[in-house]
Amino acid sequence: MDAERRLTIQGALDRATAVLATAGIREPRREAIRLLGDLLGMTQAEVILGRAGVLEPDRRRWLDRAVERRARGEPLAYVTGLAGFRRLELRVDRRTLIPRPETEGVVDHALRLCPCGDAVDIGTGTGCLALSLRLEGRYRCVLAVDRSAEALAVAADNRHRLGLAVDLVRADLTSALASASVDLIVSNPPYISAAEYAGLDPDVLAFEPRMALESGADGLEATRRLVADGPRVLRTGGWLVVEIAADRGEASARLAVEAGFGQVRVDDDVYGRPRYLTACKEER
Numbered sequence: 001m002d003a004e005r006r007l008t009i010q011g012a013l014d015r016a017t018a019v020l021a022t023a024g025i026r027e028p029r030r031e032a033i034r035l036l037g038d039l040l041g042m043t044q045a046e047v048i049l050g051r052a053g054v055l056e057p058d059r060r061r062w063l064d065r066a067v068e069r070r071a072r073g074e075p076l077a078y079v080t081g082l083a084g085f086r087r088l089e090l091r092v093d094r095r096t097l098i099p100r101p102e103t104e105g106v107v108d109h110a111l112r113l114c115p116c117g118d119a120v121d122i123g124t125g126t127g128c129l130a131l132s133l134r135l136e137g138r139y140r141c142v143l144a145v146d147r148s149a150e151a152l153a154v155a156a157d158n159r160h161r162l163g164l165a166v167d168l169v170r171a172d173l174t175s176a177l178a179s180a181s182v183d184l185i186v187s188n189p190p191y192i193s194a195a196e197y198a199g200l201d202p203d204v205l206a207f208e209p210r211m212a213l214e215s216g217a218d219g220l221e222a223t224r225r226l227v228a229d230g231p232r233v234l235r236t237g238g239w240l241v242v243e244i245a246a247d248r249g250e251a252s253a254r255l256a257v258e259a260g261f262g263q264v265r266v267d268d269d270v271y272g273r274p275r276y277l278t279a280c281k282e283e284r
């Protein structure tokens with residue numbers, strides 16, 4: 001067997017690290033370990049400990065193609081097709097946004113404020129919020145809504161793989177929901193303005209769906225409509241939990257007050273940035 005055919009995991013790791021470093025990827029070694037682990041179905045520790053193991057030629061070619069994709073700037077989660085979110089390992093591809101760590105906080109607020117009843121996730125993408133609520137909460141019904149049929153197909157795949165009971169609906173925000181039909185609305189809506197969108201990281205612009213990110217001239221279009229219709233959809237005592245842009249906390253809170261919500265708050269994420277709008281539909 002020649003050296004090429006006897007490529008070890010250690011050799012593949014070195015090769016991937018060198019390619020990623022040349023492409024200017026920050027932390028190339030760490031990314032190479034994650035890439036190998038996700039693609040070979042191994043933990044990162046197993047990649048490091050199993051470095052003498054030999055890679056079959058077909059796996060090696062597959063790995064080379066994945067490393068090339070990452071070197072061209074495609075986000076790691078799209079290359080491996082996997083993204084971690086709270087307790088879930090989700091499938092993800094270019095049809096939907098890659099779940100971000102700060103979005104996990106939406107679930108913490110939701111579980112604290114409203115851990116049972118009927119819940120809806122507006123703009124579900126991979127289904128990360130709806131599936132986490134189903135797994136971690138005590139909800140009677142969890143509904144996941146998205147306007148994108150492609151995103152819903154990804155959410156359906158995740159629902160199936162994880163075996164979690166979530167209903168999927170294609171609709172524009174809360175328009176398909178009956179009045180006073182839910183106790184909890186969670187959402188990570190698109191919240192980037194048209195001008196901010198143009199200035200995003202080139203890799204985000206090239207790979208992630210625009211519908212998941214941009215929301216009108218001021219970035220508040222989806223949030224404005226969602227908050228305005230919230231009191232109609234929620235039962236009395238129900239809660240709205242929405243991820244917002246860090247620089248639009250005051251504007252978002254004002255929208256909630258204007259819509260008639262009570263107990264309006266904006267809370268920080270783990271990085272200390274104001275990112276979560278919470279509001280209650282109180283008795284009038």
Ligand SMILES: C[S@@+](CC[C@H](N)C(=O)[O-])C[C@H]1O[C@@H](n2cnc3c(N)ncnc32)[C@H](O)[C@@H]1O
Pocket residue numbers: 096097098099100103122123124125126127128129145146147148151171172173188189190191211212213222
């Ligand atoms: C920021 S992404 C969030 C995805 C996922 N919830 C997450 O946190 O990773 C916004 C999602 O809202 C969906 N969306 C955008 N406009 C919408 C609308 N008017 N009605 C329903 N869904 C919408 C997009 O397709 C996308 O999946």
